[in-house]
Amino acid sequence: MDPTIPLKEEEKESVCKKMWIIGFFGLPFVWFTMACYFWKEKHPKIRFYVFWGLVGFFTELLILVFWMGIFVSKRDSWGETGESLSAVLPVGTQ
Amino acid sequence: MDNKNEGDEQKKKKKHKQKKNTNKVEFYTHYKIHEGKRNPGKEDLDYIVSVYTKQLRKVLIPVAVTMLLVVLVIRTAYKDQEDEGAFNDIMIYDESEDDSAAFRFGGALLNAVIVIAVILVVTVIMVCLYMNGFDWILVGWVVLSVFVILTFYGLLTGLQIIQYTNKSLDWISTLIIALNFGIAGTISIVWKSAKIVNQIFLIIISVLFAAILSTLPEYTTWILLVLLAIYDLIVVLSPKGPLKMLVETAEKKGKPIPGLIYSSMVWFMSTLDKNKKKKKNNKKKKKREEEKEMKKQKKKRKKSSSSSVSNGSESDDILLNNQKINLNSSESESESEINPIHDSDEIDKEETEENEKKTTNIKLRKKGNENNNVKKKKKTQRNNTKKEKESSALLDHSPKLGLGDFIFYSLLISKAAYQDYTTVFTCFVAILMGLSLTLFFLALLQKALPALPLSILFGIIFFFITSNVLVPMISLVFQSHVFL
Numbered sequence: 001m002d003p004t005i006p007l008k009e010e011e012k013e014s015v016c017k018k019m020w021i022i023g024f025f026g027l028p029f030v031w032f033t034m035a036c037y038f039w040k041e042k043h044p045k046i047r048f049y050v051f052w053g054l055v056g057f058f059t060e061l062l063i064l065v066f067w068m069g070i071f072v073s074k075r076d077s078w079g080e081t082g083e084s085l086s087a088v089l090p091v092g093t094q
Numbered sequence: 095m096d097n098k099n100e101g102d103e104q105k106k107k108k109k110h111k112q113k114k115n116t117n118k119v120e121f122y123t124h125y126k127i128h129e130g131k132r133n134p135g136k137e138d139l140d141y142i143v144s145v146y147t148k149q150l151r152k153v154l155i156p157v158a159v160t161m162l163l164v165v166l167v168i169r170t171a172y173k174d175q176e177d178e179g180a181f182n183d184i185m186i187y188d189e190s191e192d193d194s195a196a197f198r199f200g201g202a203l204l205n206a207v208i209v210i211a212v213i214l215v216v217t218v219i220m221v222c223l224y225m226n227g228f229d230w231i232l233v234g235w236v237v238l239s240v241f242v243i244l245t246f247y248g249l250l251t252g253l254q255i256i257q258y259t260n261k262s263l264d265w266i267s268t269l270i271i272a273l274n275f276g277i278a279g280t281i282s283i284v285w286k287s288a289k290i291v292n293q294i295f296l297i298i299i300s301v302l303f304a305a306i307l308s309t310l311p312e313y314t315t316w317i318l319l320v321l322l323a324i325y326d327l328i329v330v331l332s333p334k335g336p337l338k339m340l341v342e343t344a345e346k347k348g349k350p351i352p353g354l355i356y357s358s359m360v361w362f363m364s365t366l367d368k369n370k371k372k373k374k375n376n377k378k379k380k381k382r383e384e385e386k387e388m389k390k391q392k393k394k395r396k397k398s399s400s401s402s403v404s405n406g407s408e409s410d411d412i413l414l415n416n417q418k419i420n421l422n423s424s425e426s427e428s429e430s431e432i433n434p435i436h437d438s439d440e441i442d443k444e445e446t447e448e449n450e451k452k453t454t455n456i457k458l459r460k461k462g463n464e465n466n467n468v469k470k471k472k473k474t475q476r477n478n479t480k481k482e483k484e485s486s487a488l489l490d491h492s493p494k495l496g497l498g499d500f501i502f503y504s505l506l507i508s509k510a511a512y513q514d515y516t517t518v519f520t521c522f523v524a525i526l527m528g529l530s531l532t533l534f535f536l537a538l539l540q541k542a543l544p545a546l547p548l549s550i551l552f553g554i555i556f557f558f559i560t561s562n563v564l565v566p567m568i569s570l571v572f573q574s575h576v577f578l
Contacts, residue, residue: 007286015286022281029274030281037288064267071264085264088256 245276304504
């Protein structure tokens, strides 16, 4: 419960693996926090998880930014679909 | 074996006697012995002041960041929502400007008293649950409330900020971002995570929760803050109460009390000296903070639905008290253990003992059990290797502040933020002033203290003076083109 207690060596790999698996549910940010936590570890398996977690995070971030860019610029031209997809409708004309 | 035990016991008795005679002087002398100096007085005070200032920075910065973020959120996302939030449906008395001031005051007092009564009831329930071994309920509650705050209220606040900046956003990205944020935050707070990430998420939770609370009607908020400060003071400084039971139970179990604490330092691998000294100064805060954690878990309103966020200040206070008592006992033990020993190996062992004992302290000044525990640990630790020293050095000795404190400071600032920036600035300074004063007393008195009362006192004084006196004066002065 208390996150300030440092992890023992044996537990680190299992915690890392769990975070790695959680990240596959469409949660790249969990991979990012995992990388923040396990950045300085030298265990090869942990480094594997951290490296590929970061790769996954940046890939998904890129996809998300790409999609947001498309949406923001083309929302007007999509008509109804655009409006139904929007969470926030900006006020005023452009 | 028996002779050795007797000899040790006699040593312990001597230590206790010495400790009893000169409490404060021992505190100072212990450091000196450790450093090899022999002159008491000024140098110790200097040391204490230097430790205090280092701790101050580590606590003031997150509080300042939280308050600034709350001001930002309120000025952008919540601007039109003063007195309009969901809390108002639950309050018994609906404030409206049609009623007279006295009537509003009475109604607000009723609201606040009911809230505090609810918090008290929930504290008692939680203490009972914890003591009977149902702490999985508490942990589950913390997980649920953290997840709900981060996901839903984060989503709401984020959407409102984006609406303020007049951008467009689609549901898919919003949901993905909100869920990511919520789950990553929950993981980092209740499970393992990097320290900075943990701190950031705790700050975000405080900001969100304070922004939600800021929608309470005005009179109710002020009276609630005053009553909470008084409640905090009473619960923390009183020697009896459920806190004591809670802390003792926690000690027996050896597990930390479930809740939300902000712990402000990065782990450090330092020398023994630093560890011991900081440990003493930090223990109190830790207790205080653990208590506030418990507070965080309390439900604020009895009629609210199950998904509402809980306000944990009362239980925090209660925990605080227990932890204070814990602190005193652990301090007394540490003093008695450390006192006339000059051998560095023994000191190492004692420190690791103390660290291990941190969560298993039992009672104030109990001689029998403590002596036995200390002895056993000493013997086992003689065989221990460097690893334990390192792990003890890695234990968190940082000053800790409970999230309840963050939230109520931010609540006060948010009330100022609804007015104008001058009030915000003066209240900001007032709260930080109160916090530093509390820390100073903490360093001086070496026992757990409530963090709310002083800051809230200063904050309220400054708020009313500024909004009623300073702001009209400034606007008049500007209109008359007199430049001060």
